[in-house]
Amino acid sequence: MDIEAIQPRILDRKTAYAGANWFFWLAALSVINSLVVYFVGLRNTPVAFGLTQWVDGTTGPLNSEGYYPPLHTVPLIINILIAAAFAGFGWFARRGNDTAFLIGIVLYVADAMLSIGLRDFFGFCFHLVGFFFLFRGLLASRHVRENATSY
Known part of the structure; x- marks a missing residue:
């Protein structure tokens, strides 16, 4: 087998x-990000999912004096479950499951739209970067599957 064909x-x-x-x-x-919001009480950063920003924003007390840590475990558990779902998509995508790639990308695009709705434009830009690399991985995974041959 030729090395140029394998590379x-x-x-x-x-x-x-x-x-x-x-x-x-x-x-x-x-x-x-969720741990920082939970324990420190800072606002969400651009690397957060739009859904976790929404969960944090609807459950934490926001006063005129500033944002205080919500110290409610339910929103933190919801945020961790959302992140675990995306990690699950990564686990299946690593094994060559294009459906996991596709569902994860669709959910991430929907999350990007939620970031726009929350007026988090820096977060939306980060979503675009993530979308680029996820889509690039999907195309490479499909290319590997199409060119798979047994020897």
């Missing part, structure tokens, strides 16, 4: 794997 397949697998890893990065950054 693009290896690059496609690495790109697909890196794209699937973005689900884990997004989930981890969202959990870190």
